[in-house]
Amino acid sequence: xIPAAAPRTVPxxxxxxxxxxxxxxxEREGVDYVFxxxxxxxxxxxxxxxxSRLKHVLVRHEQAAALAADAYGRVSGEPGVCMAxxxxxxxxxxxxxxxAFMDSVPMVAITGQVPAPLMGTDAFQEIDxxxxxxxxxxxxxxxxxxxxxxxxxxxAFALAKSGRPGPVLIDLPKDVTQASGPxxxxxxxxxxxxxxxxxxDALRAAEALIRDARRPVLYFGGGIAIARAETALRDFHSxxxxxxxxxxxxxxxxxxxxxxxxxxxxxxxxxAANTAVMESDLLICVGARFDDRATxxxxxxAPGARIIHIDGDASEISxxxxxxxxxxxxxxxxxxxxxxxxxxxxxxxxxxxxxxxDWAFRYDAPGSGVYAPALLNELSRQxxxxxxxxCDVGQHQMWVAQHCRFSRPQAHLTSAGLGAMGYGIPxxxxxxxxxxxxxxxxxxxDGSIMMNIQELATLRRYRLPLKIVLLDNSQLGMVRQWQExxxxxxxxxVDLYDNPDFADVARSFGIEAFTVDRRADVPSAIERLLKTRxxxxxxxxxxxxENVWPLVPPGKSNADMMxxx
Amino acid sequence: MTCRIEIEFRPEEGAVLxxxxxxxxxxxxxxxxxxxxxxxxxxxxxxxxxAPRDAGRRVETVCxxxxxxxxxxxxxxxxxxxxxxxxx
Numbered sequence: 251x252i253p254a255a256a257p258r259t260v261p262x263x264x265x266x267x268x269x270x271x272x273x274x275x276x277e278r279e280g281v282d283y284v285f286x287x288x289x290x291x292x293x294x295x296x297x298x299x300x301x302s303r304l305k306h307v308l309v310r311h312e313q314a315a316a317l318a319a320d321a322y323g324r325v326s327g328e329p330g331v332c333m334a335x336x337x338x339x340x341x342x343x344x345x346x347x348x349x350a351f352m353d354s355v356p357m358v359a360i361t362g363q364v365p366a367p368l369m370g371t372d373a374f375q376e377i378d379x380x381x382x383x384x385x386x387x388x389x390x391x392x393x394x395x396x397x398x399x400x401x402x403x404x405x406a407f408a409l410a411k412s413g414r415p416g417p418v419l420i421d422l423p424k425d426v427t428q429a430s431g432p433x434x435x436x437x438x439x440x441x442x443x444x445x446x447x448x449x450x451d452a453l454r455a456a457e458a459l460i461r462d463a464r465r466p467v468l469y470f471g472g473g474i475a476i477a478r479a480e481t482a483l484r485d486f487h488s489x490x491x492x493x494x495x496x497x498x499x500x501x502x503x504x505x506x507x508x509x510x511x512x513x514x515x516x517x518x519x520x521x522a523a524n525t526a527v528m529e530s531d532l533l534i535c536v537g538a539r540f541d542d543r544a545t546x547x548x549x550x551x552a553p554g555a556r557i558i559h560i561d562g563d564a565s566e567i568s569x570x571x572x573x574x575x576x577x578x579x580x581x582x583x584x585x586x587x588x589x590x591x592x593x594x595x596x597x598x599x600x601x602x603x604x605x606x607x608d609w610a611f612r613y614d615a616p617g618s619g620v621y622a623p624a625l626l627n628e629l630s631r632q633x634x635x636x637x638x639x640x641c642d643v644g645q646h647q648m649w650v651a652q653h654c655r656f657s658r659p660q661a662h663l664t665s666a667g668l669g670a671m672g673y674g675i676p677x678x679x680x681x682x683x684x685x686x687x688x689x690x691x692x693x694x695x696d697g698s699i700m701m702n703i704q705e706l707a708t709l710r711r712y713r714l715p716l717k718i719v720l721l722d723n724s725q726l727g728m729v730r731q732w733q734e735x736x737x738x739x740x741x742x743x744v745d746l747y748d749n750p751d752f753a754d755v756a757r758s759f760g761i762e763a764f765t766v767d768r769r770a771d772v773p774s775a776i777e778r779l780l781k782t783r784x785x786x787x788x789x790x791x792x793x794x795x796e797n798v799w800p801l802v803p804p805g806k807s808n809a810d811m812m813x814x815x
Numbered sequence: 816m817t818c819r820i821e822i823e824f825r826p827e828e829g830a831v832l833x834x835x836x837x838x839x840x841x842x843x844x845x846x847x848x849x850x851x852x853x854x855x856x857x858x859x860x861x862x863x864x865x866a867p868r869d870a871g872r873r874v875e876t877v878c879x880x881x882x883x884x885x886x887x888x889x890x891x892x893x894x895x896x897x898x899x900x901x902x903x
Contacts, residue, residue, distance in 0.1 A: 380829060384836055389885040392828055409885055565879035 268396030269294035269427040272360070273302045275403030275436070281331050283307055283322065283683050284360075285315040289335025290375060292362030294427035307683065307712065310704040312339050314676035316346020317702070320355050321640060321680030325660050325688075327478060329356040329410040329418075330680060336362045337375030340421075341382070345670055347417045348386040352667025353499065354476050356415035358406050359387075365425035366394065380421050388416030396429040400436030408439050414563040415476060445562070445580040448587050456534075456558045456575045460490070460590035463532035465598045467555075468492045469515065471544075472499030472666065473537015473581060475659030477562050480504075482582035483536065490593060492534065493602040495523040497544050499666045500537070502656035510599060512606050516544035517802045518648040522606040524808040530555045537561055537581055540570040541667075550807035560584050611653060618769050622646065622721050622792050623653040626693065629719065629776050630654035633689045637661055640677035640690065642698030643669045645727040648798045650693050660685075672701025678716040679708055689717070689780065696722040696749050706759035709785040717779045718787040720752055723794040731797045735812070736804070756787040763787040817846055817864050818874045822881060823888040826859045830886040834861055841880060842872045858888050 272295050276284065285307045288296040299306055309315045312334040319330030330350075334343050340361040350357040364373040380392050389409050391402045399422075406418040460466060468490075474483050483503050487494060487510070494504055495515040504511045513520035515527055527533065533555045538544065545551040548570060556574040559567045564578035577584050613624035626649055630637055639654055640663040641647040647664060656662045663681060665673040678692040699720055709716055726744040733741050756763035766775045766788055775788050800811045820838070824830050831850065838845060843865040853859040867874075874892050882890045 381832070384829065384833060385840055390829065394828070413883065563883070565876060565883055568873070569876045 265430045265432055267294060267298065267428055267430045268393070268399055268422070269298040271396060271399040271433055272403070272422065272427065273298045273304065275400050276331065277303055278436075279403065279407045280328070284331045284333050285309055285318040285322070285680070286333035286360075287312050287315055287335070287339060289339045289362065291336035291364055291424045292333060292339070292360075292422070293335075294424060295333065295360070295362070295422065307679070307708070309676070309679075309708050311702065312342035313345050313672065314679070314702050314705045314708065316343045316357070316359060317349060317670070317673050317676035318680035318683070319357050319359075320346055320350045320353075321663050321677035322684045323350065323356045323415070323680075324353075324475070324663055325638070325681050325684035327356070327411075329358045329407055331358050331360065333360040334362070335375065336364055336379070337377045339375075340377055340379035344383060344386070345668070345672070346676075347383055347419065349665055349668045349670050349673065350417040351386040351388070353472065353665070354414050354416055356411040357417035358403075358410050359417055359419045361419065361421050362427075363392070363421045363423040366423040367425070369423065379419065383419050386417070387419045390419040390421070392421045393423065393426050396426050396431065397433045399426070400433070401439075404436045404439045445583070448577060448579050448584045452575055452577050453584070453587055456577060457588060457590040459532055459556055459558055459575060460492075460534065460588070461593065463556075463593075464595060465530045466492045466532040466534060466593070466595060467526050467530040467552075468494040468534050468536065469497075469527065469538055470494065470500045470503050470536040471497035471538025471541075473562055474500055474503040477537065477581040479537065479581040479585065480659055482585040486585040486588060490590065491599060492593070492595065493526050493599060495519070495527060497538050497541065497666075498651055498664060500659070501651060501662045502659040505657050506655045509603065512602060514651055516546065516808065517804075518652065518798055518800065519544075519802075519808070520606070520611075520652070521609040521800055521811055521813075522602065524802070524811060525605055526602050527552050527555075528809050532556050532558070534558045535560065535573075536585070539566045545570075546802045546808040546810075547806055550809065617793075620766060620769050620772060620790050620792050622790070622796065623649050625719070625772050625776070625790065626650055627653040627655070628772070629691065629779070630656070632776055632780060633691065636688045638663065638681050638685065638688045638690045640674050640681055640692045641665070642674035642692075642694040642701070643671045644695045644698055645723075645731065645796070645798045646693050646695045646698075646721045648728075649721075652798075671698040674698060675702050675705045675709070675716070675718065678718070679705060679712075679714060682714045682716060690715075691717045691719060691779070693719045693721065695727060696720065696724060696746055696752070697726045699752070703755065706756060706761055706785075710760045714785055715783055716785050717782070718756075718785070719779070720787060720789050721792050722749065722752065722789060723792050723796065724749055725794050727794075727796075728798070730794075734797070735801070752789040753787065756789075761785045761787055763789060765789040765791065767791050817866050819893050820863045820865055820874070820878060820881070821891045822861045822863075823858050823890075824861060824884075824886045825888065826853045827886055831861065833884060833886060834881065835863075837880060837884065838863060838865055838877060841877045842868045843877060844868060
């Protein structure tokens with residue numbers, strides 16, 4: 251997939267430089283791939299790359315480097331690594347770093363910096379990226395001396411993946427990476443704080459609440475994927491059969507098709523999921539954080555429910571909704587330790603199941619045009635257990651969440667917290683480097699794809715077998731939908747009538763592409779997508795007036811869901 | 816209502832900015848602060864009197880968010896603390 255590192259034509263200089271320490275540190279951490287883009291201040295590190303065991307993935311925009319590293323981190327569970335030069339290179343990384351921060355993804359971002367004596371002088375391509383990124387990193391370092399580099403990298407990797415994962419930035423002044431000399435090895439890195447044993451009193455209190463509940467709901471989120479706790483979640487669910495709902499990031503924690511799973515809750519959640527939560531007398535919140543897109547108007551959310559909150563991050567508990575029982579710590583260990591005994595919830599389960607059946611999505615929309623939800627549902631079913639969907643942001647993102655089938659949390663890569671258009675293709679690239687045998691499908695829109703369309707060149711360069719489904723309504727569809735519903739149809743700056751011919755664009759990058767206009771052509775399109783061995787783009791024209799349903803209006807209660815009229 | 820937050824931290828590069836930034840971003844106004852002289856090789860204490868920007872903020876939450884920062888050793892909070900003298 252990626253050419254072996256080019257043999258170095260000149261031997262490494264002796265003594266070693268700070269840049270060599272960077273490369274050695276990455277090798278020591280077991281890094282396979284670095285997603286990046288060279289430039290002036292980071293050139294010493296690029297000079298040290300040839301001959302190393304690191305494989306560098308040259309993207310065409312630094313934002314894509316960070317977003318690809320994000321997806322690599324989500325799929326592999328190990329920090330994704332991205333690298334860029336100072337100034338604009340560093341600022342271009344920021345959206346990707348923010349994305350990793352918002353979704354708690356392990357990442358190490360490396361930036362070049364002007365020489366230390368020039369820092370603070372407004373030098374060419376100088377930006378205080380250490381300061382600019384402070385709100386969106388878990389921690390950050392400036393290497394002030396080459397001899398600090400081994401220790402900084404060791405700490406950065408440990409921090410990025412410990413506890414609640416997140417991005418860590420390392421800023422490397424050019425004089426530091428150019429410095430040479432004998433350098434000491436890294437010292438010991440303090441072991442990350444391990445979770446304490448679950449509080450037995452809290453466990454017993456939680457069990458009592460579960461046992462006494464008649465309408466409990468299991469509400470789980472992205473913390474399941476972060477903690478790799480899906481096995482424990484599935485075991486707990488199989489023991490209790492409590493009706494379950496997922497946040498956008500929780501999808502895949504339980505397999506989509508199992509009984510008692512009611513789908514996603516919240517703004518574009520299912521009516522069955524939102525109704526169950528609103529009627530519940532107990533919410534068992536696992537790795538979720540009462541995010542506004544999930545809860546709607548918070549003070550109307552699950553009004554009759556007591557709360558058990560289980561989370562790896564203690565600071566999330568009672569942040570927005572007070573927990574009756576708080577269980578911070580190792581999610582898998584807590585779920586395994588919970589033994590509530592026999593539950594009296596048969597009537598409740600039957601009610602939830604009936605609601606799910608009555609309000610199930612339908613795929614028999616009238617007309618002969620392509621119905622995107624049906625296409626996505628069928629594509630995900632045919633793609634099998636190795637399916638990974640990466641999304642951009644907009645209507646298609648919600649259709650993926652609503653209609654695709656996910657067998658594991660890593661099967662759904664979406665920019666959930668940040669909501670960054672442009673995530674889809676770079677995420678597909680990162681996912682394929684992390685799991686080359688997966689069937690990776692990027693679902694994008696005609697607005698989103700233009701945010702990082704240059705990465706088609708990266709797909710071509712590395713011959714990555716990414717399958718792109720471009721749902722083209724010639725609109726910024728989600729904005730148009732909100733303008734229709736909440737701004738009195740004042741359609742302002744959403745018309746993308748002058749889009750290029752996307753199939754032609756893809757072909758100009760050397761990527762196979764075709765266009766689908768009719769519903770009758772969908773089966774053959776899916777077959778072609780799944781059979782093609784290299785990168786391929788299906789340009790799918792859909793109805794510009796199509797909306798995402800159901801919808802909870804912003805600021806409203808989840809009880810106030812709107813349906814298609 | 817003003818609350819005093821006392822933070823023991825390792826004075827690494829950017830640590831004070833990180834602490835102040837987090838408190839401000841999480842919805843608090845810093846009314847006063849004290850940072851005694853920092854000795855090389857030892858931890859430092861930052862004391863802040865803070866007031867929430869709206870009634871929905873719980874000081875326990877921001878303390879928990881501070882406590883998980885890499886630089887931070889421990890965090891203490893007290894309700895209705897008297898105003899600190901401005902750091903000289």
